[in-house]
Amino acid sequence: MKILNLTLEDGADKLYLKIANAIREAIKNGNASTGESLPSARTLATQLAVNRHTIMSAYHELEAQGWVESKERQGYSVAQTLPIYHSQKDNDKLNEANSKHQWRLVKTSNNSLQRQASDYLFNFAGGNPDIALFPFNEFRSYVNEAMSRPLINELNYGNNNGFPAFITEVSTYLRRVRAIADKDIIVVNGSQEALYIISQILLKTGDKVAVESLGYRPAWNALENAGAELIGVKQTKDGIDVEHLEQLFKQHKLRLLYLTPLHQYPTTTTLPAAQRIKIYHLARQYNVPIIEDDYDHEFHYDSQPLAPMAANDPAGLVIYLSSFSKIMFPGIRLGIIAVDKTLVPDIISYRTMINHKANVVLQDAVARWMKDGAFERHLRKATRIYQKRRQCMVETLNSFIAEGIKLDFTVPPGGMTLWVNVGGNAKEIATAARDNNIFLLAENAFHLAQESDENKFIRLGFAGQSEDKIKQGLLLLKPLLNRKG
Ligand SMILES: Cc1ncc(COP(=O)(O)O)c(C=O)c1O
Known part of the structure; x- marks a missing residue:
């Protein structure tokens, strides 16, 4: 430790005792924790503008009391086991800690912090992508390049749209x-x-949004x-129900979709081209x-993915998000x-309130990675592997069906998951799966209106784990899928 903030009390004590008291308070407050090394006598002497011998005396005092240990050539550190020490002052501090400030929250969110799926x-x-597939070594060389040849101007406050070279690469892509x-x-x-x-700049209280x-x-x-x-738009097996959407447009003053x-x-499911055109109109x-x-x-397997709605947007009303x-x-x-230029200034000026500069070094590195073609190489590799994993999951589930387990699903042309009809008890299956160290979600996690939950579908991601893991996990899940209500 180089610096330890110390407060010396006034009083008649000798200076070395005041310093020893201040170090002990710092240890008791947890500012220096057990085993942590303490500043050298020379550093503390400079910090407090006192003689080095005064600091040595303070450390000797603390060593004698059991607060500090010294090791040859390593200097002083906080003792591994601290003396039990309770004064009235300590008790006051403890009481203070127990009566912490009560926050007056005026806005809360309903995000629940649960055990993470990756646990x-x-x-x-x-x-989930499979992070183990990411070429960290390769990417590190682009980070190094970005750090060794930075565009100094871009590192400063100013442009808040993004790093220009990254924007160029993304636009081209x-x-x-x-x-x-x-x-x-x-x-x-x-x-x-x-x-x-976007929600903040386009919506006000009571505005209706179709989702x-x-x-x-x-x-x-x-x-x-x-x-x-x-307002929820009904869904068919091809995505959203356009007729229902049309009714909603007629019934409500929708502000956003x-x-x-x-x-x-x-x-x-992939929304067919004809439906997209109707929705756009x-x-x-x-x-x-x-x-x-x-x-x-990118993760589309059987054919080239349909061009986004944003690709054919003469009115400039599609706000396109990519991650x-x-x-x-x-x-x-x-x-x-990716948005029509008429909305750009408002997005930037709102964003500047939250964050007035983007992470330029990172964007510089990704731009270099993209420019070299290594980015697309990684994508091709990941897409190939995910396609095989989709195949593996489909074959395993089909083998369950062949054994008489009632499952139904459509093989999606892309994406990273299967949406599987298990016939009932979906929520119970998801809960029982967790007891077997398997994470999956049932349809109840995705409904806007809980009363629409039919408790039939589970979602099985195939991209994030190896084929072996997919098979093992599904085999473990199999008896749960076979359960009768
Ligand atoms: C529908 C949807 N949108 C966006 C994202 C990505 O969000 P972000 O870029 O904030 O990580 C995800 C990731 O799970 C997603 O499922």
């Missing part, structure tokens, strides 16, 4: 791979930040936090912007808003 031995959580050409790019710390900002009736709760939380009233068209969250007719959340675009959480890993906190 389970078998993790079938829906959208979106144009080439997703056919999105006429949008401006804003870089965010993950799509969730985008959802929050998929089975959907992505974190997006709903952001919308509701801005005061929105959510939030959709996951490519791999509907959580069912993984309705949105245009009623003047309602669409948030298109395209969170796992690096699946492509890289969630901890990278990198996402993109």
